[in-house]
Amino acid sequence: MPLTLELNFPSSLEDLSKLKLMSKSTLSFVLMSIGLLIFAMLPKASATLIKSFQGGSPAKQSKKKAEPQWWVIPILNATVSLIFATSVFSHLNSPHSLHPVIWSACIVYFLGFFGIGFVDSHELQSRPSVFGLSDLVRKEAAKTEPLRRKNEGGYEHDFVKVCGGGEFGKSQPPIAIAVPTSPSGYKSLSNEELANLVLSQQIKDHTLEKILNPKRAVQVRRIVFSKTLQDHTAIESIPSEPSLDYSKVYGANCEICVGYIPLPVGMAGPLMLNGEKVFIPMATTEGCLVASTNRGCKAITASGGCKAFIVNDGITRAPCLKCLSAEQAVALAKWSEGEGSQALKNSFESTTSFGKLVGIKPTVAGKNVYLRLKCFSGDAMGMNMVSKGALALISTLLAKFPDVVLVALSGNMCTDKKPSAINWIEGRGKSVVIECTIKKEVVDKTLKTTVDKIVDVNLQKNLIGSAMSASVGGYNAHAANNVTAVFLATGQDPAQNVESSNCITLFEKNAEGDLWMSCTMPSIEVGTVGGGTGLAAQSACLKAIGVKGGGEAPGDNAKKLAMVVAGAVMAGEISLIAALAANTLVSAHMAHNRKK
Numbered sequence: 001m002p003l004t005l006e007l008n009f010p011s012s013l014e015d016l017s018k019l020k021l022m023s024k025s026t027l028s029f030v031l032m033s034i035g036l037l038i039f040a041m042l043p044k045a046s047a048t049l050i051k052s053f054q055g056g057s058p059a060k061q062s063k064k065k066a067e068p069q070w071w072v073i074p075i076l077n078a079t080v081s082l083i084f085a086t087s088v089f090s091h092l093n094s095p096h097s098l099h100p101v102i103w104s105a106c107i108v109y110f111l112g113f114f115g116i117g118f119v120d121s122h123e124l125q126s127r128p129s130v131f132g133l134s135d136l137v138r139k140e141a142a143k144t145e146p147l148r149r150k151n152e153g154g155y156e157h158d159f160v161k162v163c164g165g166g167e168f169g170k171s172q173p174p175i176a177i178a179v180p181t182s183p184s185g186y187k188s189l190s191n192e193e194l195a196n197l198v199l200s201q202q203i204k205d206h207t208l209e210k211i212l213n214p215k216r217a218v219q220v221r222r223i224v225f226s227k228t229l230q231d232h233t234a235i236e237s238i239p240s241e242p243s244l245d246y247s248k249v250y251g252a253n254c255e256i257c258v259g260y261i262p263l264p265v266g267m268a269g270p271l272m273l274n275g276e277k278v279f280i281p282m283a284t285t286e287g288c289l290v291a292s293t294n295r296g297c298k299a300i301t302a303s304g305g306c307k308a309f310i311v312n313d314g315i316t317r318a319p320c321l322k323c324l325s326a327e328q329a330v331a332l333a334k335w336s337e338g339e340g341s342q343a344l345k346n347s348f349e350s351t352t353s354f355g356k357l358v359g360i361k362p363t364v365a366g367k368n369v370y371l372r373l374k375c376f377s378g379d380a381m382g383m384n385m386v387s388k389g390a391l392a393l394i395s396t397l398l399a400k401f402p403d404v405v406l407v408a409l410s411g412n413m414c415t416d417k418k419p420s421a422i423n424w425i426e427g428r429g430k431s432v433v434i435e436c437t438i439k440k441e442v443v444d445k446t447l448k449t450t451v452d453k454i455v456d457v458n459l460q461k462n463l464i465g466s467a468m469s470a471s472v473g474g475y476n477a478h479a480a481n482n483v484t485a486v487f488l489a490t491g492q493d494p495a496q497n498v499e500s501s502n503c504i505t506l507f508e509k510n511a512e513g514d515l516w517m518s519c520t521m522p523s524i525e526v527g528t529v530g531g532g533t534g535l536a537a538q539s540a541c542l543k544a545i546g547v548k549g550g551g552e553a554p555g556d557n558a559k560k561l562a563m564v565v566a567g568a569v570m571a572g573e574i575s576l577i578a579a580l581a582a583n584t585l586v587s588a589h590m591a592h593n594r595k596k
């Protein structure tokens with residue numbers, strides 16, 4: 001028995017049916033189709049609606065997630081269509097159920113919009129592959145006539161038109177971009193075309209070195225940033241040519257590289273150090289600093305020079321381990337510095353051909369054990385070396401104590417790049433003491449003050465003053481100035497100036513009335529291989545000192561560099577203290593540190 005339904009259309013629809021244009025059921029099908037057509041347009045309208053709710057103005061929108069969550073559109077449309085179906089129902093005034101056509105249309109409708117919504121959002125969320133457009137973008141692009149051309153390199157490219165937010169949060173105007181049909185095609189694109197690929201998020205900025213080469217990556221990235229930065233000209237003022245050897249930079253010193261910062265380098269000296277005259281390269285923008293250090297070098301050298309000694313040598317890393325109990329923590333600490341120490345040493349040293357584990361010092365805090373590992377690192381400063389070795393040591397330790405957890409490879413008792421008493425007391429890197437005696441006549445002629453005044457200023461300032469400020473390691477005038485200047489010039493890790501600047505400066509008047517002085521610096525972290533020491537300018541500065549690369553015996557060059565740093569600090573100390581004693585600090589800086 002076919003299911004039929006007496007449809008009583010309301011008056012307006014009644015008139016239509018009287019025209020006998022078509023049967024009532026066909027009429028309802030036509031109406032539903034029109035309705036569905038309208039709702040088929042709804043997702044775009046609703047997406048725009050949602051976006052405007054979510055994102056406010058278009059400019060703000062690009063900052064927010066541009067597309068609504070995948071489930072929003074289908075839910076919204078299902079709700080709207082339910083309202084639509086209910087209203088049709090009430091209008092049809094049907095005493096029973098809806099016409100089968102309407103039911104089937106609604107079901108098709110729901111399936112369609114759930115499905116499309118899901119597919120759409122899945123597509124939208126799929127990241128463009130590094131080597132090509134995402135399928136969705138390709139589909140979009142297919143709507144515009146794909147331009148295909150061969151370039152001089154014979155590579156074929158799809159030129160497709162894409163719009164949409166650039167990686168840098170600004171919505172880019174629609175642009176035609178070349179998309180190579182193969183990964184190797186990228187090299188044949190122009191820098192401009194590659195920049196467009198980055199801006200339209202078709203390739204990730206930080207993969208440029210891989211896709212191209214380090215030098216060209218910088219060139220392309222500079223175009224990207226010239227289009228992205230608020231001040232489009234800013235990037236041009238960051239020099240990049242004559243180029244730094246970006247193949248050395250990439251994978252060792254800097255990511256997302258756009259150039260380099262040129263820093264003035266002054267050459268102080270000569271400083272007679274351990275019987276040898278050395279010149280000290282200093283990269284700084286503080287006028288007066290090199291002049292002051294130069295004056296200190298002159299005073300020291302004119303008095304016979306200075307002598308420096310390495311008191312200790314070992315870079316440290318202190319992983320934090322969490323035990324089940326304090327009891328276990330104590331057991332682990334005892335094992336690691338006792339019966340287990342050789343096994344730990346072997347595993348550490350299996351990761352390096354230069355590094356030697358020279359100490360394990362556990363500190364227990366409740367369930368925690370901080371293992372301060374000390375490593376002789378040859379001519380490397382050694383932070384990567386000691387960290388890599390620590391990781392291997394930890395795996396041996398955890399095999400012995402399986403329920404102990406490694407909280408962090410760096411537990412902050414190392415202590416790297418932060419002020420701490422442990423570096424001041426225990427030392428880190430090279431511990432250096434340096435001394436000299438400056439003749440009283442040199443104090444008078446070159447330093448323009450007297451021995452007594454210098455001794456007094458140092459006592460009141462560097463000792464009592466620093467004590468009253470509860471300083472840790474800061475019993476000096478400006479050790480950090482020269483540590484940082486030499487670090488920057490020679491490719492050290494500038495952040496390690498924090499602990500490397502630990503210094504106590506001492507003065508005494510000797511029996512001859514001359515001025516004895518020393519600087520004691522327990523934690524100078526330097527290397528002559530690794531890190532930034534391989535870059536051309538930095539390497540040249542190391543060469544100027546005579547410490548480029550590995551030493552005759554591993555560590556010789558790094559030790560010498562540490563002593564040169566201490567020499568530079570001592571020269572700076574004597575000159576500044578003298579200037580403070582003579583009260584010429586400000587006049588000197590007005591003369592050298594403020595452009596007339």
Ligand SMILES: CC(C)(COP(=O)([O-])OP(=O)([O-])OC[C@H]1O[C@@H](n2cnc3c(N)ncnc32)[C@H](O)[C@@H]1OP(=O)([O-])[O-])[C@@H](O)C(=O)NCCC(=O)NCCSC(=O)C[C@@](C)(O)CC(=O)[O-]
Binds near residue numbers: 295572579588592
């Ligand atoms: C600026 C000087 C050296 C002048 O010192 P001066 O004695 O008036 O100058 P001079 O013309 O008589 O020359 C004496 C020697 O100084 C050197 N010298 C002299 N001029 C130059 C120059 N242009 N370039 C290179 N070297 C220079 C040079 O060795 C020269 O010998 P010469 O070569 O003529 O036989 C002196 O006044 C001085 O050293 N002042 C101290 C400045 C200083 O140390 N500043 C450090 C930074 S301040 C800071 O950041 C730390 C602070 C202060 O905040 C830390 C704290 O809280 O204490």
Ligand SMILES: NC(=O)C1=CN([C@@H]2O[C@H](COP(=O)(O)OP(=O)(O)OC[C@H]3O[C@@H](n4cnc5c(N)ncnc54)[C@H](OP(=O)(O)O)[C@@H]3O)[C@@H](O)[C@H]2O)C=CC1
Binds near residue numbers: 377385387530
């Ligand atoms: N990882 C971290 O937690 C931290 C890293 N750093 C960074 O670490 C870098 C420095 O690490 P570092 O390990 O010194 O250097 P590198 O990571 O550059 O490694 C230097 C490597 O050079 C080899 N080498 C060749 N000749 C010598 C020699 N004569 N003496 C010693 N080693 C030699 C050694 O290899 P091998 O050991 O294989 O034999 C050594 O490990 C800096 O860039 C610094 O900024 C700074 C702070 C923390």
